[in-house]
Each structure stands twice: as structure tokens, then as C-alpha cells.
Amino acid sequence: MNLTQFSLPGVGIFQTFLTVQAEQPTSGRQHVRSTGPLIIDHTPSTVLMADDGRSVLKFIKARSWHEYFKTFWARSRLFKEVKGNQLLAGLGIEVARIHEVGIGLVPGYKYRYLGYYLMEDLAARQAVEMLSWFQSGEVSEAQRMQWLDRVIDDLRTMRDAGVIFSDCHLRNVFAQPNADQVIWIDTGVTRYLCPRSRKFARKFNFSMRRFANYHDGELTLSEEEKRRILALQLPE
Numbered sequence: 001m002n003l004t005q006f007s008l009p010g011v012g013i014f015q016t017f018l019t020v021q022a023e024q025p026t027s028g029r030q031h032v033r034s035t036g037p038l039i040i041d042h043t044p045s046t047v048l049m050a051d052d053g054r055s056v057l058k059f060i061k062a063r064s065w066h067e068y069f070k071t072f073w074a075r076s077r078l079f080k081e082v083k084g085n086q087l088l089a090g091l092g093i094e095v096a097r098i099h100e101v102g103i104g105l106v107p108g109y110k111y112r113y114l115g116y117y118l119m120e121d122l123a124a125r126q127a128v129e130m131l132s133w134f135q136s137g138e139v140s141e142a143q144r145m146q147w148l149d150r151v152i153d154d155l156r157t158m159r160d161a162g163v164i165f166s167d168c169h170l171r172n173v174f175a176q177p178n179a180d181q182v183i184w185i186d187t188g189v190t191r192y193l194c195p196r197s198r199k200f201a202r203k204f205n206f207s208m209r210r211f212a213n214y215h216d217g218e219l220t221l222s223e224e225e226k227r228r229i230l231a232l233q234l235p236e
């Protein structure tokens with residue numbers, strides 16, 4: 001275990017993290033890290049390229065003190081995403097590989113980051129964010145349906161395992177055409193002990209209806225595309 005300090009004035013990150021899971025051993029007990037260019041800074045997170053140019057760093061913001069304290073019993077959104085990533089991988093679903101995880105124990109001065117994780121940059125696999133790809137007009141209707149079917153296959157696997165993907169939409173799925181596979185990011189998931197319960201069916205169905213209509217306005221899915229998503233719903 002190491003302490004890693006990030007000092008990124010541009011995005012207001014001055015915080016020390018306890019690095020708990022690292023594939024590459026780091027030298028010394030405390031070191032200061034820099035990063036590459038910013039990808040996005042919005043309410044839930046700040047995402048940047050790492051300084052090696054090959055990985056992506058995601059810092060997760062605490063939206064309240066309450067959320068910050070959840071860190072201490074490993075229930076925060078950071079843990080939810082990291083554990084979700086492992087859970088999906090265990091179900092045979094392709095996810096961005098996580099190389100390192102850091103927990104924010106002492107709050108920073110501007111934002112309270114719950115922590116960060118370092119993961120592979122999916123662009124290095126020539127994978128593209130599905131929504132932007134669909135919007136680009138490069139994908140024919142028939143191809144789009146095939147790609148959506150891959151997303152639906154993964155959602156069926158999750159459903160059968162009692163798992164709900166919290167933020168299910170096409171910005172959180174990448175398409176990797178050279179391997180004919182989809183890859184999931186932002187992997188906050190909830191696992192229910194009773195996938196056959198009415199409670200699970202209600203929650204799962206709600207998330208499918210939300211997904212089917214999520215992109216209305218920016219990329220309306222066709223009736224058939226929506227029908228296939230909604231066909232995943234369970235009897236309530």
C-alpha cells in the first residue's frame with residue numbers, strides 16, 4: 001500500500017489517496033503523480049488521460065458528506081464501480097480492465113473525491129463510445145441492430161444473474177469492431193440475492209424502460225430497437 005498524491009490545479013484536485021490495488025509496484029511510500037489531458041469534468045466525476053498516455057484515470061466525486069463517509073465501510077460509489085467491474089468480468093462480460101485503485105481518506109480542499117481508479121484506455125483497442133459511433137452516421141441500420149443485440153445479450157446475462165447495471169445507456173458501452181465485442185465502463189451495479197423476486201423484476205424492468213427512452217432527443221432508437229430492449233423485461 002502506498003500514498004499517492006495528485007496535484008491538478010486545473011480541475012481542483014489536491015488530494016492524497018491510499019493506493020490499495022496496483023498492478024505495477026510504485027517506488028517509495030509517497031509519490032506525487034501528474035496526468036495527461038482532461039477528458040471530462042462533470043458532477044459525478046473527473047476523467048483524464050493518465051501520464052503514460054495509455055490509460056485513463058477516473059476520479060469519483062462525493063456528492064455529499066454522507067457519501068464520503070460511506071468509504072469507511074466500503075459502500076461508496078468507488079467500491080460499487082470497482083466491485084461491479086469484477087463482478088461483470090466474472091460473468092464473462094467484457095469490461096475496461098482496472099489497473100489500480102486509490103481511496104481518498106482525507107478530503108481535498110475543493111472537491112471531496114471518494115477515490116480514483118486507473119484503467120486501460122479503450123481507444124488503444126480501437127473501441128469507440130457506442131452513442132457517438134451511432135450518431136456519426138458510419139453505422140448502417142442493420143449493423144446498429146447487431147451491435148445493440150450484443151448489448152442486449154450482456155443485459156440478459158446480467159438479468160439472469162440478478163444484476164442491475166445502474167447507469168445503463170450507450171455512453172457507458174464501447175463497441176470494439178475489430179473483436180466484434182462490446183465493452184462496459186462506469187460499472188456501478190447492484191446484485192440482488194433473489195433474481196426471481198418481484199422486487200428484482202420491478203427494478204430491472206424500470207432500468208430497461210429507462211434505457212429504451214434514455215437517448216430520445218439525441219438518438220431516438222427505432223421501434224424495433226426499443227422493442228428488443230423491452231423484451232428483456234421480466235413478468236412482475
Ligand SMILES: Nc1ncnc2c1ncn2[C@@H]1O[C@H](COP(=O)(O)OP(=O)(O)O)[C@@H](O)[C@H]1O
Pocket residue numbers: 039040042044045046047056058096119120121122123129171172185186
Ligand atoms: N476506459 C476508458 N477508455 C476510454 N474512454 C473512457 C474510459 N473511461 C471513460 N472514458 C470516457 O469518459 C467518459 C466518462 O466516463 P464514465 O466512467 O462514464 O464517467 P461518469 O461516471 O462520470 O459517467 C466516458 O463517456 C468516456 O467517453
Ligand SMILES: [Mg+2]
Pocket residue numbers: 167171172186
Ligand atoms: Mg458514464
